[in-house]
Amino acid sequence: MAQQVFPGRFTASPETDTVTVFLIGMRANRWWKVAKTFRIVAAMPRMLNHLAKNPDAGMLGFQQWLGRTTILLSYWESPEHLQRFAADRGAPHLAPWRAFMKETAGTGDIGIWHETYQVAAKDQETVYTDMPAFGLAAATRRVAVGHGTGTARQRLGR
Structure with missing residues (x-):
């Protein structure tokens, strides 16, 4: 599906004092273990669909890249929103995480990683030139880059 490109230069203008940036991904260390890898990969779309249907959960948006090492870049209202989602028994994260920790963690087959950053809106800088919304x-x-930006x-x- 083609995305609309916005000609010109733009920047992000969050309307909050802080933005929580969450990076998460996995690495198929033993890529030939396709079934195990697929089970882990299949959990993420369920989580993203849940978050899209439940904006009160606090995820603002995301971008994703797939390969042997995957990365999902997401933006959240706060670390508390992210932590609440991760621990919510009714959300589709906790059960797959527990299964991973019980069945896969420590085997060396699949690596999971994440990083969380809380950034003051005034301390971020972005520019997007001739890009789709990103x-x-x-x-x-x-917002368009203009005088003073x-x-x-x-x-x-x-």
Whole structure:
């Protein structure tokens, strides 16, 4: 599906004081163990569908890249929203995580990783030139680069 490209230069303009950035992924260390890898991979679409249907869970948006090592970049209202989702027995995360820890963790077959950052909105800088809606601008608000936001230094507010 083709995405609409927005000609020009844009930046993200979150309407909150902070943004939580969450990176998560996996690595198929033993890619030939296809069935095990597929079970782990199959859990993520269920989680993303749940989050899309439940905006109160706090995920603002995401981008995903697939390969032997995957990465999902997501933006959240707060670390508390992310942690609440991760621990929610009614959400589709906790059960697959527990199954992974019981059946796969420590075998070396599949690696799982994540990183969480809480960023003050004033301390982030973004620019998107001739791009579809992407990243933080897609998750929050995309605005045209203009007077006072033409350089990275200006966008950082320094």
